[in-house]
Amino acid sequence: MRMIRSDETEIIGNWIKVGEKIVGDVACERVHQLTVAYLNKIGRDWTGWETLYRNPADDRFWLHTYPLGHMHGGGPPALINLSEDEARLKFPELFSSNK
Numbered sequence: 001m002r003m004i005r006s007d008e009t010e011i012i013g014n015w016i017k018v019g020e021k022i023v024g025d026v027a028c029e030r031v032h033q034l035t036v037a038y039l040n041k042i043g044r045d046w047t048g049w050e051t052l053y054r055n056p057a058d059d060r061f062w063l064h065t066y067p068l069g070h071m072h073g074g075g076p077p078a079l080i081n082l083s084e085d086e087a088r089l090k091f092p093e094l095f096s097s098n099k
Helices: 026-037 084-090
Strands: 010-012 015-018 021-024 040-044 051-054 061-065 078-082
Touching (some): 061 084
Antiparallel strands (some): 010 078, 015 021, 040 051
């Protein structure tokens, strides 16, 4: 698994046609591996479609989302770097002092 470089700000997956099948590209697999085995999950939004993660290596926040949500299954996944302020605005419930 390739870790996230300090200069990366997004990892966007794409679907590609292989023969008669549509499959995720290398970026889709990387997003999956990072979210399952490396990044620390902070929590989800109320819809369940967006999840906030933190990179243990540099404490940066990462949004796991599906930017082409109109596609079947939400489309290919993406990881997008958020500043702490952006993360707090998008997921205020995860940063409340009651947690």
